[in-house]
Amino acid sequence: MTAEDVIKLTEAVQVCTGNQSHNEIKYAVAADLMSDILTVNTDELLLITGMANLQVIRTAEMSDISTVLFVRGKNITEEMCELAKENGITLLQSKMSMFNVCGILYKAGLKPVF
Amino acid sequence: MEFNYEIEGGNFSHAGTASSEVKKLLKQLNVNPALIKRIVVALYEAEVNVVAHAYEGVMNVVFDNNAIVVKIADKGPGIPDINLAMQEGFSTASPAVREMGFGAGMGLPNIKKNCDELKIESEVNKGTTVTMITHLN
Ligand SMILES: Nc1ncnc2c1ncn2[C@@H]1O[C@H](COP(=O)(O)OP(=O)(O)OP(=O)(O)O)[C@@H](O)[C@H]1O
Ligand SMILES: [Mg+2]
Numbered sequence: 001m002t003a004e005d006v007i008k009l010t011e012a013v014q015v016c017t018g019n020q021s022h023n024e025i026k027y028a029v030a031a032d033l034m035s036d037i038l039t040v041n042t043d044e045l046l047l048i049t050g051m052a053n054l055q056v057i058r059t060a061e062m063s064d065i066s067t068v069l070f071v072r073g074k075n076i077t078e079e080m081c082e083l084a085k086e087n088g089i090t091l092l093q094s095k096m097s098m099f100n101v102c103g104i105l106y107k108a109g110l111k112p113v114f
Numbered sequence: 115m116e117f118n119y120e121i122e123g124g125n126f127s128h129a130g131t132a133s134s135e136v137k138k139l140l141k142q143l144n145v146n147p148a149l150i151k152r153i154v155v156a157l158y159e160a161e162v163n164v165v166a167h168a169y170e171g172v173m174n175v176v177f178d179n180n181a182i183v184v185k186i187a188d189k190g191p192g193i194p195d196i197n198l199a200m201q202e203g204f205s206t207a208s209p210a211v212r213e214m215g216f217g218a219g220m221g222l223p224n225i226k227k228n229c230d231e232l233k234i235e236s237e238v239n240k241g242t243t244v245t246m247i248t249h250l251n
Contacts (some may be wrong), residue, residue, distance in 0.1 A: 035159070062155050063151065094233060
């Protein structure tokens with residue numbers, strides 16, 4: 001699927017558009033621990049997180065993750081958006097809970113990384 | 115080529131800027147993307163460790179066609195038992211660091227996984243030096 005599909009399925013809004021918003025997404029990881037995310041070595045990955053700070057964007061940058069979905073309507077700051085743009089990362093925000101978002105996207109075919 | 119970047123302890127809004135610079139550099143040099151990811155993940159974990167656990171540090175990056183050698187030296191509390199610190203799940207991170215999404219005790223094991231050679235030297239109440247070597251081909 002693409003970021004567009006994720007938006008539709010999770011009633012999300014696109015807060016910040018990266019340069020790879022049409023990229024194929026095949027896998028997802030849901031985590032609030034940056035070190036957990038940094039152990040994942042998978043391409044075409046969506047990061048789902050309830051943690052909203054600058055380090056999430058840094059972590060996505062280092063891990064080559066091009067789409068991040070924030071759940072529970074977590075606030076995305078101007079600073080986070082700027083850093084995301086610099087690195088071509090798309091930021092999405094859904095009001096749904098982590099559990100709900102994961103269930104919906106799993107059902108729609110996104111695969112776990114392990 | 116040699117580069118040096120300063121790392122500020124405690125400042126999470128700057129954590130990752132040094133690793134980010136190295137990433138840009140490696141991209142310009144057309145290093146294989148999978149290799150870049152391995153290198154910068156290790157650097158970022160080590161950089162965040164300085165921010166989370168030490169007072170200040172310097173990232174020294176030296177590379178040629180064969181290898182990249184990164185030495186991160188900090189002034190800080192040091193690591194009393196390096197073997198223990200290397201174990202998955204061991205962490206002394208403060209509640210404030212945990213609130214930022216760190217402190218799982220996964221950083222050092224992940225650094226080891228993502229570089230070819232890792233050396234950690236530390237002196238309690240002085241500081242820690244982490245050296246990471248990755249071969250480029
Ligand atoms: N530069 C450092 N100075 C002092 N202590 C350190 C340093 N780096 C690591 N440590 C010690 O080693 C422990 C383990 O480090 P490690 O990176 O594996 O986990 P963490 O930083 O606690 O959590 P995580 O990396 O998962 O966010 C730390 O909790 C800390 O006690
Ligand atoms: Mg760490």
